[in-house]
Amino acid sequence: MPGTVKSLKVTYNPINESDTFTSGDSVSGQVALEVAKDCEVDSLLVKFKGKASVLWSERHGQVTVVYSSKDKYFSIKHYLIQDKDHNNVLPPGIHIYPFTFQIPFQEMPSSFKGSVGKIVYSLEARLSRSLRIDKTDTVKIKFVSNADMSSDPQLMEPQHETKDKKMKLFNSGMVAMDVDLEKTGFCQGEGIMVVACIQNNSSRPIKPKYCLYRKHSFFARGKRRLDTKDLLKEVGEPIPPSASEKVTRVITIPHDLEPSILNCSILKAEYRVRVNLDVKYATDPEIKFNIIILPAAQVAASAPPPAASGFGFEPSGNTSSPWGTVPAPPAAAAPQPLDPPPPYDAYGMYPTMTDSGKIF
Structure with a gap:
């Protein structure tokens, strides 16, 4: 026998082609409630929230230790139907409740999903009825932190490292490399130019190898969980013995690669460029560079998003909210999608590279 409530669905309206949001944007949508017959409702609300969480377990002998942490x-919350409303009986059919939220004007990390941690921004609809289990529906939105690369000089700083190695056993002589990166910060889809001056004073040919890899770190209860993965690998032309060459390689960052996350207290998403010389019968000398990947500039849709009305829009004419009446902001104060975002250094978002300790 079918129940009284046939479906509960929460949806949102995209504001650009990439279907992303950032601080200050308005998020509008609808809650659709379909009932098969007269339905008495205690409350119907929609909640907008953002939080980070990590969770993993480790086995220590006979004991399993669980590590978890959250950052909200x-x-x-916005009530579409409240407990104090009278005669909350909905007739059969589909009932649509529009709403609008504004993402807080504060610095927050981008949406993220890793092996044991995630950063989620979501909308949740919740229907409460007397003597029944609450019915819920949730949809996630993709949040991207504001990024203004030109405002932080550190992101434009070039990087330089040198490495040499003396050959032993089945090889002789020495190899050395002097490697430069044009800067530290790169956008999604941008090319990383790696310039290397390589000296091969050994008795065998060597090959330069390049790798872009990511490092995810998760923190809970004083412990760190590390997860690394090679993303792109490229191999250069061989350099013969007793030769020196200057080689340039451009590594293109994938357009859909997640941005660096360095502003979350319980997880980090970092990137490295590794350059090494492939030497037969010897340990390969290598150099690692910290790089920061920034979100590509977002192009807003031609139609501006609707202005936020306090914490949400009440379709039934009830202008009360859990915090009292909230007046709508003036039209001039509505956020503009192409306004310049705040600079990174305003929040101390990125640590100094020399303070980051050992590079993995």
Whole structure:
């Protein structure tokens, strides 16, 4: 026998082609409630929240230890039907409740999903009825932190490292490399130019190898969980013995690669460029560079998003909220999608590279 409530669905309206949001944007949508017959409702609400969480377990002998941590950024509730409303009986059919939230004007990390941690921004609809289990529906939105690369000089700083190695056993002589990166910060889809001056004073040919890899770190209860993965690998032309060459390689960052996350207290998403010389019968000398990947500039849709009305829009004419009446902001104060974002250094978002300790 079918129940009284046939479906509960929460959806949102995209504001650009990439279907992303950032601080200050308005998030509008609808809650659709379909009932098969008269339905008495205690409350119907929509919640907008953002949080990070990590969770993993480790086996120590006969004991399993669970490590977990959470970091909450915001949580906003808006009641579409409240307990104090009278005669909350909905007739059969589909009932649509529009809403609008505004993402807080604060610095927050981008959406993220890793092996044991995630950063999620979501909308949740919750229907409560007397003597029944609450019915819920959730949809995630993709949040991207504001990024203004030109505002932080550190991101434009070039990087330089040298490495040499004396050959032993089945090889003789020495190899050395002097490697430069044009800068530290790169956008999604951008090319990383690696310039290397390589000296091969050994008795065998050598090959330069390049790798872009990511490093995810998760933190809980004083412990760190590390997860690394090679993303792109490239091999250069061989350099013969007793020769020196200057080689240039451009490594293109994938357009869909997640941005660096360095502004979350319980997880980090970092990137490295590794350059090494492939030497037969010897340990390969290598150099690692820290790089920061920034989100590509977002192009807003031609139609501007609707202005936020406090914490949400009440379709039934009830202008009350859990915090009292919230007046709508003036039209001039509505956020503009192409406004320049705040500079990184305003929040101390990125640590100094020399303070990051050992490079993995």
